[in-house]
Amino acid sequence: xxxxxxxxxxxxxxxxxxxxxxxxxxxxxxxxxxxxxxxxxxxxxxxxxxxxxxxxxxxxxxxxxxxxxxxxxxxxxxxxxxxxxxxxxxxxxxxxxxxxxxxxxxxxxxxxxxxxxxxxxxxxxxxxxxxxxxxxxxxxxxxxxxxxxxxxxxxxxxxxxxxxxxxxxxxxxxxxxxxxxxxxxxxxxxxxxxxxxxxxxxxxxxxxxxxxxxxxxxxxxxxxxxxxxxxxxxxxxxxxxxxxxxxxxxxxxxxxxxxxxxxxxxxxxxxxxxxxxxxxxxxxxxxxxxxxxxxxxxxxxxxxxxxxxxxxxxxxxxxxxxxxxxxxxxxxxxxxx
Amino acid sequence: xxxxxxxxxxxxxxxxxxxxxxxxxxxxxxxxxxxxxxxxxxxxxxxxxxxxxxxxxxxxxxxxxxxxxxxxxxxxxxxxxxxxxxxxxxxxxxxxxxxxxxxxxxxxxxxxxxxxxx
Numbered sequence: 095x096x097x098x099x100x101x102x103x104x105x106x107x108x109x110x111x112x113x114x115x116x117x118x119x120x121x122x123x124x125x126x127x128x129x130x131x132x133x134x135x136x137x138x139x140x141x142x143x144x145x146x147x148x149x150x151x152x153x154x155x156x157x158x159x160x161x162x163x164x165x166x167x168x169x170x171x172x173x174x175x176x177x178x179x180x181x182x183x184x185x186x187x188x189x190x191x192x193x194x195x196x197x198x199x200x201x202x203x204x205x206x207x208x209x210x211x212x213x214x215x216x217x218x219x220x221x222x223x224x225x226x227x228x229x230x231x232x233x234x235x236x237x238x239x240x241x242x243x244x245x246x247x248x249x250x251x252x253x254x255x256x257x258x259x260x261x262x263x264x265x266x267x268x269x270x271x272x273x274x275x276x277x278x279x280x281x282x283x284x285x286x287x288x289x290x291x292x293x294x295x296x297x298x299x300x301x302x303x304x305x306x307x308x309x310x311x312x313x314x315x316x317x318x319x320x321x322x323x324x325x326x327x328x329x330x331x332x333x334x335x336x337x338x339x340x341x342x343x344x345x346x347x348x349x350x351x352x353x354x355x356x357x358x359x360x361x362x363x364x365x366x367x368x369x370x371x372x373x374x375x376x377x378x379x380x381x382x383x384x385x386x387x388x389x390x391x392x393x394x395x396x397x398x399x400x401x402x403x404x405x406x407x408x409x410x411x412x413x414x415x416x417x418x419x420x421x422x423x424x425x426x427x428x429x430x431x
Numbered sequence: 432x433x434x435x436x437x438x439x440x441x442x443x444x445x446x447x448x449x450x451x452x453x454x455x456x457x458x459x460x461x462x463x464x465x466x467x468x469x470x471x472x473x474x475x476x477x478x479x480x481x482x483x484x485x486x487x488x489x490x491x492x493x494x495x496x497x498x499x500x501x502x503x504x505x506x507x508x509x510x511x512x513x514x515x516x517x518x519x520x521x522x523x524x525x526x527x528x529x530x531x532x533x534x535x536x537x538x539x540x541x542x543x544x545x546x547x548x549x
Binding site: 130307 | 471472473474475476485488543544545546547548549
């Protein structure tokens with residue numbers, strides 16, 4: 095009897111120690127190629143899965159660089175600068191972007207406005223020479239601002255005198271859409287990180303979900319949560335923690351409220367939007383940050399064609415029920431349908 | 432007498448294995464992934480279960496990371512001192528830091544992510 099007990103304990107001990115001593119088995123992964131480029135004032139990382147990815151990777155970097163050149167608001171030779179100087183453009187990319195901006199602006203009660211470039215400049219966000227502009231200066235700029243200052247034709251865009259556009263809230267999303275189409279045409283999978291915007295394309299080669307970390311606004315080295323994504327999706331965050339300045343203990347972030355012409359001053363730290371289109375996710379994340387959580391939730395209930403994550407200044411995180419998330423240290427609540 | 436000898440022997444073996452098991456559970460678990468920061472920003476998370484080589488570029492230079500058998504090492508770098516390379520193979524904190532290139536590598540027990548949205 096005692097012998098049996100000893101053998102039982104011995105087996106148990108061997109099992110316990112053995113389960114930690116077994117070597118890990120590595121699963122072979124398919125070919126993967128990575129490239130990093132600097133474009134649109136940010137670092138972009140492109141990862142393609144599959145064999146013979148060279149031509150596709152070349153196309154992706156070419157498309158991104160071409161867009162960067164066309165849509166730069168500071169380059170003297172860009173198509174956007176030409177529009178801002180002459181008030182007219184027939185560039186197909188600019189026509190597409192203005193069309194998308196008008197749709198998102200209409201959906202969000204004007205929360206997305208691509209005419210705010212002179213206002214951002216007055217606050218110093220375009221040159222990093224931050225300042226709080228005089229009220230009179232902002233009032234003078236109000237004459238130049240508003241989506242109604244843009245006339246969109248079938249193949250052209252015209253601006254009112256003095257109005258200037260900036261596609262900072264849309265360009266990376268547009269680039270993501272172009273890249274996604276190219277990767278899908280080549281029947282490859284990809285994970286594209288375009289300056290903090292994530293675009294997944296196709297399925298992850300091992301069949302598991304794409305795992306995306308969502309930055310914690312107060313802790314740059316940790317995620318507030320991770321997000322499981324299946325298939326092709328755009329994931330974009332807008333927040334007050336990347337570009338901002340502090341004055342008298344007040345945080346002034348780079349996202350301007352079109353109604354006040356001042357940086358957004360709400361309770362939100364960030365909004366993440368997950369959508370099929372990069373352009374939609376990019377534009378909506380900015381608009382939802384401007385609108386605040388209540389209005390954003392109402393839009394989500396009305397539309398149902400995107401998912402979202404709101405991070406509040408009190409530390410709480412609110413997610414729409416269509417998402418699969420793994421919480422970090424912040425409390426996570428699900429938005430009611 | 433024979434039964435008693437067996438009992439003592441088996442008891443000793445059991446105690447030894449129990450101590451070994453406890454030691455393994457108490458010691459720091461090897462990391463599953465490593466987060467790589469360049470110029471203060473998270474630029475990549477590395478899965479330590481997949482053997483691979485990565486080139487990390489910062490504003491100041493570059494570092495080549497090699498993952499082999501669950502261990503990560505900086506195998507080449509543009510920095511003048513090479514301190515990061517001398518850290519050797521690691522799979523647990525303290526982090527590997529390359530001060531000249533402003534690159535740091537922190538080990539985590541959390542699973543790796545495919546991308547970071549920010």
